[in-house]
Amino acid sequence: MKLTLNVWRQSGPNAPGKMVRYDMPGVNEDMSFLEMLDVLNESLIVKGEEPVTFEHDCREGICGSCGFMINGKAHGGFPKTTVCQLHMRHFKDGEELFIEPWRASAFPLVKDLMVDRSAFDRIIQAGGYISVPTGSAPDGNAIPIPKSNADRAMDAAACIGCGACVASCPNASASLFTAAKVAHLNLLPQGQPEKFDRALRMVTAMNEELFGSCTNMQECEATCPKGISIENIAILNRHFVEASFSERPATAEVGAG
């Protein structure tokens, strides 16, 4: 089949950018979206033009590298699908597609369709972990975890950090990403000791990274390739508010002798 692509081209963060039109003949319906862009890029190189920069690695929907907007929807908006898993059979012959990078202050553009999502790493640094040094773990079965809790934690933990939630949110909010991590860890017994600290610190970090606020629009859930539920945002809100009411300053005392 034949498609027309409008792709955002921008050579660097400070360079001007614009949509550029490409005709894409000979698209095979078993191709993935990224494979189609590979074909485009090969043809651009042969013509001596610069290929389109886009991020990708695993190409099976798990590393979270890929992602851009297709016709105004993050990852194309198909349920539980990243662009690398999106196959061309979902598009119609002759269709015109608009391909744009994630847009958010917290995700500065790097080049073409590639943005800098390191803000997510900094949110994790703020508290998205359980402080357990290597070697100090009790037996894995020492604390039984009800299956339903383990399952809910796993549902939240499935987040791949792709950034589609931010991209699709009208407010460029990172609530779903942050909430997924808080819920994953706070639902497990191992996460309890740092539960409130974690919520406070991660929310603060989210703010400092200039993400917007959540107005419960649910666009994030709709385009999240892992189907993370906004129920997690409610959990985040709850733990954060509880934490801000109950938190007290840490006492720092070191014993002598």
Add this chain to the structure above:
Amino acid sequence: MTLNSRIPGGPIERAWQTTKFNMKLVNPANKRKYHVIVVGTGLAGASCAASLGELGYNVTAFCFQDSPRRAHSIAAQGGINAAKNYRNDGDSIYRLFYDTLKGGDFRAREHNVYRLAEVSVNIIDQCVAQGVPFAREYGGTLANRSFGGAQVSRTFYARGQTGQQLLIGAYQALERQVASGQVKMLARTEMVDLIVIDNKARGIVTRNLITGKLEIHMADAVALATGGYGNVFYLSTNAKGSNVTAGWRAHKRGALFSNPCFTQIHPTCIPVSGEYQSKLTLMSESLRNDGRIWVPKNAGDRRSPDQIPEDDRDYYLERMYPSFGNLSPRDISSRAAKRVCDEGRGVGETGLGVYLDFRDSIQRLGENAIRERYGNLFEIYERITGENPYKVPMRIFPAVHYTMGGLWVDYHLMSTIPGLFVLGEANFSDHGANRLGASALMQGLADGYFVAPYTITNYLAETKLEKVSADHAEAKGALENATNLTNRLLSIRGKKTVTQFHRELGKIMWDYCGMARNKQGLEFAIGRIREIREEFWQNVSVPGSGSDLNQQLENAGRVADFIELGELMCLDALDRNESCGGHFREEYQTPEGEAQRDDENYAYVAAWEYKGENAAPVLNKEPLSFEYVKPAQRSYK
């Protein structure tokens, strides 16, 4: 070169304990004075960097992706082994050791494998404590499943996302150290050369993938955890970015490369559908627990699967290997699939596929039970092929999946360059000629959490390290070397794209150094690869510049290394006149078509030494001795 593998004496059960006790320690106050570089943030690298950070070392970690969380380990689906014996089904450290050694077709070092089995137990505990949401039973205890090549249920899993969850656990531990300032994380930074001073690894040269800037980083020790090189075949189940560059450039600086030809072909992947195909997708092997593999009995039977009656189906694995059946080890299952397809009994449009059929288990357990177990895998399959596997049997075919070979390391995971440690899939150490399912994750985390932190400490404590700076002639030389390489690639401005070369190389590798190899084919392949290499350096087209983000340039450097590695793989395969594990030489097979090992002449680790661009590499051998498990012809009948 003599290879000192530093295997400890005494009984194997005490070997690691004794070694640890005898190791030197670094005073806590002195640890921060040491700088350690960790390249790679997969399971091996992230766990190592985090643990070294916790210990108090000053660590810099590198990865080429935009975040350490995206390392290729994230893609592992099936699970991770550990000798917990939670099922009371007769598992033990000794049994895991035995299975891994046997699974590796007796081409691994006993002591390494024993240690791996020993620390496997701690890994699960560590990960649970970090919040890895492993699957649980209703009673709240950890669930297990059985995996290819094992008769006990020792595989722990987190849905079909085990690698992801383990990596996220290690990544979070790493980010915690980044927050505390112990670890400096440089993402989107690729190692392009190793700096060796006074015969010790003292730093690396990197390329900042955003600005293109080449930089020197000095250190007291360097750990490479840069993953496997399956992408030498172009099409593999590895992530697109997986590459051999770090390991290969270290090889050129003097680290020996071991068993490069030992490649694992995974039996359950989604078959190729067209020319544009960029990678292959694995269907977790755990599917083989409930799916039955078959092809039509008669060649050329083109009926749709539901039209083929029971009598006309050949459940060939169950027939040929009755005790392991559909769970036979990967190499055996893969070759069996190739054989039936070569006989013209393959299914699907290309004839390169076999059925993996869930009809019987859906009847036995109900569709819901199957959905609960494999729902996400079925979704992946349907998404890629457009077919519903609850109704139509899946089609699968073998694909390159894992590389057992890698840089040679001793018992301390140190390469032949002192101070250069190699962890995870990047080293050759624990899986011999074939890796069992769910053992790579185990090895990566064992190396990173529980082995390297000790052995690196020991190295730092017992080695006199001169102060060296980035102005050292060796460092500057390595930087210049990297600059020249970039300029050379950019100046060719040829006619063929990097991907075209990569595809060509991959095809040669798959056809002649893939599931089955023979002397004539390998010799032909070596000739072809040399031609490809020649042409590459004259006709490759790398657009753009070096002082900018340039994905084509990144890829060109990687493919250049793959071409050289490909040649070495063929040389290694040609040299090993036996069949073992993933290495099947057609000349060496039993009358029934099984691999024919030659323990008398080939019970060694091949360790290749680089001798210069146009010189032949030299083969060194580390003999393997088996005191605890007597090598026997593997039989899964």
Add this chain to the structure above:
Amino acid sequence: MASTAVANSKLHQSLALYQTAIGKKYVVAVTGAILFFFTIGHMLGNLQIYLPNAQEALANYAKLLHASAELLWAVRLGLLSCFVLHVVTIAQLYNLNRAARPQGYVRKTPTLSTYASRTMYLSGPILFFFVLYHLSHLTLGSTHPRYVEMDPYHNLVIGFRQPLASLFYVIAMSMLGLHLTHGVWSMFQSMGLNHPKYRNLLRNFATISAAALSIGNISIPVCVLLGIIGKDLV
């Protein structure tokens, strides 16, 4: 190391809540909830207009409300501060959200967001102007043609006989319905109440109460215009 938690963060404890977007959202939710309950109570009071002795009932109701000046002003101040907080906080969040995405998309297609949720910044401000007008209309009487102190029945009927005034009430009350269709559900979510089991329940509660509020309120000007109520007044 482990307990550097809050020390690390740049927040001052007591302000932590309000300094973050989530805390602000919490304030919006709590003030929104209070306004929501007020609106319900207010509507129930106004619906007394359908009672047979409407004029008397409403006058008594007004008297009741005005019985204690202290209480009245306490409630008025409470409401006013909710209103102000609601609006000011929303304005701050609006700026934050604008700054979070300075460059928009060439194409943007909504998926699961509702019309109501996307128009909160339209329905809200209309409500804001409505309240200003409404106070001057029915409480202060300054925009009312024939305002009579303490006779709400008279004020309502006479006031709503002006088609333009009524029209504005109808529009504003539709906006109220729209605002609350999203707002009431959203308020539960913002306060941390969401569960797959109750998600639909909460959604339905929001839609139904919003619809009831706007229909109940709209009925009054409409009935006046149609002459169903207030025939007794000239």
